[in-house]
Amino acid sequence: MFGSESSYEHRRQKTIQAQKLWQEEQEAWLPENEKHNGVLRLRKALQVDMKTICSGVCSIAEGKTIIFYGKDSEARRIDLAKASPAELEHLSSSCDHATFGRAKEDVLDETYRKAGKLNLEHFSATFDLLESRIMDVVRPFILQGDNEQFVTVRPELYKLNVYDKGAFFKAHKDTPRGENMVASLVVVFATAHEGDALVLRHKNKEWIFNSGVELASADSTPKVGYVAFFSDVEHEVLPVTSGYRVTLTYNIYLEKLLLNASSESEVIPRAPVFNMPNQAQSALSDLLLDPTFLPEGGLIGFGLCHQYPFRERVEDYGKQEREALQLILNILKGNDRAISNLCQGLGLKPFIRVIYSLRGGRAVVMIDHVVKGGTMGGYDGEDFISDELIKEMGGVWINSGGPHKFYYGEPPKEQRVRWITPMTSFNATDFSYMTYGNEASLEHAYGNFCLICKVGPVSDRIATRSTKASGSE
Ligand SMILES: O=C(O)CCC(=O)C(=O)O
Numbered sequence: 001m002f003g004s005e006s007s008y009e010h011r012r013q014k015t016i017q018a019q020k021l022w023q024e025e026q027e028a029w030l031p032e033n034e035k036h037n038g039v040l041r042l043r044k045a046l047q048v049d050m051k052t053i054c055s056g057v058c059s060i061a062e063g064k065t066i067i068f069y070g071k072d073s074e075a076r077r078i079d080l081a082k083a084s085p086a087e088l089e090h091l092s093s094s095c096d097h098a099t100f101g102r103a104k105e106d107v108l109d110e111t112y113r114k115a116g117k118l119n120l121e122h123f124s125a126t127f128d129l130l131e132s133r134i135m136d137v138v139r140p141f142i143l144q145g146d147n148e149q150f151v152t153v154r155p156e157l158y159k160l161n162v163y164d165k166g167a168f169f170k171a172h173k174d175t176p177r178g179e180n181m182v183a184s185l186v187v188v189f190a191t192a193h194e195g196d197a198l199v200l201r202h203k204n205k206e207w208i209f210n211s212g213v214e215l216a217s218a219d220s221t222p223k224v225g226y227v228a229f230f231s232d233v234e235h236e237v238l239p240v241t242s243g244y245r246v247t248l249t250y251n252i253y254l255e256k257l258l259l260n261a262s263s264e265s266e267v268i269p270r271a272p273v274f275n276m277p278n279q280a281q282s283a284l285s286d287l288l289l290d291p292t293f294l295p296e297g298g299l300i301g302f303g304l305c306h307q308y309p310f311r312e313r314v315e316d317y318g319k320q321e322r323e324a325l326q327l328i329l330n331i332l333k334g335n336d337r338a339i340s341n342l343c344q345g346l347g348l349k350p351f352i353r354v355i356y357s358l359r360g361g362r363a364v365v366m367i368d369h370v371v372k373g374g375t376m377g378g379y380d381g382e383d384f385i386s387d388e389l390i391k392e393m394g395g396v397w398i399n400s401g402g403p404h405k406f407y408y409g410e411p412p413k414e415q416r417v418r419w420i421t422p423m424t425s426f427n428a429t430d431f432s433y434m435t436y437g438n439e440a441s442l443e444h445a446y447g448n449f450c451l452i453c454k455v456g457p458v459s460d461r462i463a464t465r466s467t468k469a470s471g472s473e
Pocket residue numbers: 161169174186198235236237247249
């Protein structure tokens with residue numbers, strides 16, 4: 001067993017504390033001058049508790065709880081619906097020690113994870129995920145209203161794990177096995193076990209799935225428990241105190257749209273399918289029709305609620321970087337996906353943008369790719385850097401806090417982003433650059449990814465809507 005109750009509680013409190021602080025910071029960050037009733041109403045509607053995990057118990061057909069396992073020609077068979085402790089012990093002792101991903105490699109550290117594992121080549125299960133219909137629940141949870149004609153949710157069996165008495169897995173996030181892996185799914189068999197709750201945390205929320213309790217029941221129909229959660233959800237398996245906990249884990253990928261996504265390509269038309277509560281739909285719809293809101297058109301912004309894997313492209317800097325950033329649109333999770341679908345359903349086209357804060361927050365530049373620093377440098381304090389981002393790299397100067405000196409030609413037009421939900425720092429990025437004044441110094445620019453939509457002038461919005469069925473109510 002790892003640590004004591006109190007050290008677990010201490011860690012839990014620390015996480016909750018940190019998450020509270022994060023939330024407070026985010027709320028404090030929201031521009032105070034946002035008084036527009038329509039924006040406040042939409043923001044409130046978006047604060048609903050969208051699902052971050054999806055769990056339950058489902059009954060499965062007879063004969064679907066059998067595992068064949070072994071590393072040589074003498075494979076064994078175990079039926080998990082009626083296995084004896086001795087049979088379970090044999091399965092457990094046939095396992096390898098489970099490793100876990102740390103800094104891009106798989107490591108074995110039994111103070112962090114103590115469990116048995118079998119890789120795919122060492123077992124075969126009669127359990128059939130599709131037939132179990134668990135995916136019928138998990139798929140809409142992942143898609144958040146997305147049109148399945150264009151996106152596929154593909155589960156891939158990853159491992160079998162056995163947790164015997166004293167086994168555990170401390171808090172971690174699953175290593176993404178591919179850029180389009182968005183979630184994990186754990187299927188737990190109904191072998192007797194206690195103690196082992198799976199605890200999941202995201203932002204300031206916590207969920208517990210205690211499979212030992214959920215699966216213990218008097219009736220004898222075979223059952224499994226399941227928990228699906230997005231890849232950026234921290235989770236841990238508390239120590240098993242008795243029995244054996246046997247699981248199959250699956251990696252869940254979002255596929256298809258990735259093949260031809262690019263920032264230039266048109267967003268594939270989708271039917272306006274919503275998974276957001278009605279209030280959010282009608283609040284956004286009303287806001288867009290409100291002549292007092294951005295009458296000339298402008299930008300609206302949403303902070304991202306989840307973290308996304310992002311790999312910098314090195315080859316063709318510029319174009320590739322732009323495409324790489326927009327690929328995130330295809331793997332949006334939970335709330336972020338629901339917001340993106342909500343916007344698209346009302347005719348808006350969401351983009352991922354990076355918002356860089358420069359010169360200690362006095363200049364804010366929005367740009368369509370992640371900027372690489374290192375070689376950049378300029379004279380006269382730090383002002384050159386926002387010039388560079390705006391004039392050379394297509395950045396947009398937004399929400400600035402004061403006068404700004406520009407070097408080349410006319411000063412750029414400043415735009416304002418109306419933040420519907422606060423910018424978050426889950427997907428933070430930074431770069432450094434040199435400034436030369438009377439002394440050279442190294443400066444940092446900090447950026448966050450967010451979702452931005454361009455909103456047309458009110459006359460266009462009304463004209464578009466009157467040719468479409470209304471999205472509200
Ligand atoms: O068994 C579980 O409930 C979770 C296992 C897990 O976190 C993992 O395999 O990465």
